[in-house]
Amino acid sequence: IYLNQAGNQPRERDYAYVGSFYAFAVWIGLGVLNIGDWLGKSLNKTTAAGLATVLCLLAVPVVMAQQEWDDHDRSKKVLSRDLAKDYLESCAPNAVLFTFGDNDTYPLWYAQEVEGIRPDIRVINYSLLGIDWYINELRYKVNQSAPIDVIWTAEQIEGGKRDYALYRPKPNIPEDRYYDLYDLMKNYVGSDDPTKMEDRENGLLSTFPVRKFSVPVDKNLVLANKTVNATDSVVNELRFELPKPSLLKNDMAVLNIIAATKFTRPIYFTNPSVDLGFDQFLRRDGLSYRLVPVQNSRVNADxxxxxxxxxxxxxxxxxxxxxxxxxxxxxxxxxxxxxxxxxxxxxxxxxxxxxxxxxxxxxxxxxxxxxxxxxxxxxxxxxxxxxxxxxxxxxxxxxxxxxxxxxxxxxxxxxxxxxxxxxxxxxxxxxxxxxxxxxxxxxxxxxxxxxxxxxxxxxxxxxxxxxxxx
Structure with missing residues (x-):
């Protein structure tokens, strides 16, 4: 009836109601004319028209307030803010927090920018990582959050460059071992060498020859910066296998940040289902999930x-x-x-x-x-x-x-x-x-x-x- 979208809609999309707005506005106009005609029986037309307009202008907000004020009082409804605070307070200092979509991200930005909650955390919207300007913004300090190394230069991701990368195995590159993620992203996926790319109608497309990646782990570092606990079984390197045959620019940006950071900075996700192969290394730290070099570590209880x-x-x-x-x-x-x-x-x-x-x-x-x-x-x-x-x-x-x-x-x-x-x-x-x-x-x-x-x-x-x- 109201043209609104069905299903999982976190917020009402008012622009879908435009047709009903027009219809309702027509009836409002007809109502004003009717009141004007009614008043015109005892007053002159000019006075009746003016009085009808004034009465309707007053009546509409008064009736709306009387009927709907209690239903629309949201002064106590602070779940968005509290949820954002919970996500932010789940993170260690100077953390990177990946979110998924606008509805997850806006409350976090509000909490940081308006209420000053945890301005040391860099909130990164995964959905926007497919855009070059958004990735470039990560190179700068924001509030108390330090710049982020994204490996590639602005020229390497400009416009449609590296929007997409395909898995293309090479006969001379064995697939039964794990390859350093930083080296692979910087020197292979980030390379403009035609032998490392695939020729398409619209130009050369980036590729990656393997799906098994590794990130080195400095055990002394991760213990010192409290990425892990003293009782944890820390792996020598974080090994994971990509579950899909292609990568979007969003995915590559996430992998670049992980590869460049090497656990020198906390990395968190608001959702543990990232679909990049390292879910088994995500540990619940409150409402957020932290990337740790410990396999199947469920909850950081302390x-x-x-x-x-x-x-x-x-x-x-x-x-x-x-x-x-x-x-x-x-x-x-x-x-x-x-x-x-x-x-x-x-x-x-x-x-x-x-x-x-x-x-x-x-x-x-x-x-x-x-x-x-x-x-x-x-x-x-x-x-x-x-x-x-x-x-x-x-x-x-x-x-x-x-x-x-x-x-x-x-x-x-x-x-x-x-x-x-x-x-x-x-x-x-x-x-x-x-x-x-x-x-x-x-x-x-x-x-x-x-x-x-x-x-x-x-x-x-x-x-x-x-x-x-x-």
């Missing part, structure tokens, strides 16, 4: 615990009357999942009391009225995340929370199943997957209860703990 208990905020989700729409709830789920990850890590290392404190903290940050544990959502992702949180509660032996979360999730799932059972015909067929999923989650809750029964020794976990919210 770093994150202090932030989780004393720094992170959740947009007044504990206050009555603050509304959180679907997109807001997705981010609240990210915060809750981060706390669950931390609690699981603490419980796994025998720190159950600390794990309970973490879970109780995030429980108080979000009221049931604003953000219930049990809630229907697309793909039932909300309940899935709540089940992961429930497992963390079991692992931490948080009895009160176990009862609270389990009751809420089970009630919602049972309501869903009851509704699906009322459907018939094509509607029942269309919702069969959702019904099976809800039933499997109910069964999973029963298995979880058995697995974590102290009287029964059954090792194992049911829910994937890592970043279930994308």
């Amino acid at each position: 770093w994150m615990k202090e932030k989780a208990l004393n720094v992170f905020a959740a947009g007044n989700a504990n206050l009555k009357g603050v509304y959180f729409d679907e997109e807001n709830r997705r981010h609240l789920n990210s915060i809750r999942s981060a706390y669950a990850d931390l609690a699981i890590e603490l419980a796994n290392t025998g720190k159950k009391e600390e794990a309970r404190k973490v879970l109780e903290k995030v429980d108080k940050m979000m009221s049931e009225e604003n953000f219930a544990y049990g809630m229907v959502s697309r793909g039932n992702m909300h309940n899935r995340n709540s089940l992961m949180f429930l497992e963390a509660c079991y692992m931490a032996d948080a009895k009160g929370l176990i009862e609270k979360v389990a009751a809420a999730v089970k009630k919602d799932l049972q309501q869903q199943i009851k509704y699906y059972n009322t459907l018939t015909g094509i509607k029942a067929e269309n919702m069969e997957d959702e019904k099976r999923m809800a039933e499997s989650y109910v069964e999973g809750m029963e298995r979880m209860k058995t697995i974590y029964n102290p009287a029964i020794s059954i090792p194992g976990k049911l829910m994937a703990p890592r970043d279930t919210v994308k």
Whole structure:
């Protein structure tokens, strides 16, 4: 009806409403004429027209305020700012933080430029890294953030140069070993040598001959600058394999920055699914994920615990009357999942009391009225995340929370199943997957209860703990 885009829209796109704006404006004009005619029965036409205009000018904002003021009061709705603060405060000093898209980036820029939160961090929007001028801006100091080495010169990336690079193996270059990323990006992908490029109709295209890369690791350096902890198993070099046969300029810029930095500066991502092959080296440090030379290091518990208990905020989700729409709830789920990850890590290392404190903290940050544990959502992702949180509660032996979360999730799932059972015909067929999923989650809750029964020794976990919210 309103021409607005369906699906995952983080914000309303007002320009899609233009047709309805015109129609509404026509009716406003007709209304003014009607009031003018009505007043014209007892007043002269000039006075009636003027009075009708004044009355409508006053009536429209007054009625709008009277009807809509409470619905549009966002003075307590600060989730964007708090989420930006949480991402920034998750990072070590002088860090580089990669974001993905405008909606992730704008709150971070606001927090830095307006509220002065962590101006030492360089926020880099991955979506803009495909543009030469944006890459060139990284060469300069911004606020308290030092310049960044992007390897290539401005001339090498000017305009459409190196917008794209293709994997083209060479017979004389073995593919069964790992190649230094810096050397490869600087002297091969960045080369204008025709023998290292592919001739296309529109000119020469950059190529890369291998998909296995490495970044050297100075163990003394990464220990000294606290990239890793003393108990970590640090690799001699960060080895990864590119999962795709081509690279966009965005991808190459990220790889260049990693290759040039060599762990002298912290590098973080707001999302662990980067699709460049080094996901196994991303460790959760709060809400952000840090690139570390430690394989499959899930959570930096000691770093994150202090932030989780004393720094992170959740947009007044504990206050009555603050509304959180679907997109807001997705981010609240990210915060809750981060706390669950931390609690699981603490419980796994025998720190159950600390794990309970973490879970109780995030429980108080979000009221049931604003953000219930049990809630229907697309793909039932909300309940899935709540089940992961429930497992963390079991692992931490948080009895009160176990009862609270389990009751809420089970009630919602049972309501869903009851509704699906009322459907018939094509509607029942269309919702069969959702019904099976809800039933499997109910069964999973029963298995979880058995697995974590102290009287029964059954090792194992049911829910994937890592970043279930994308």
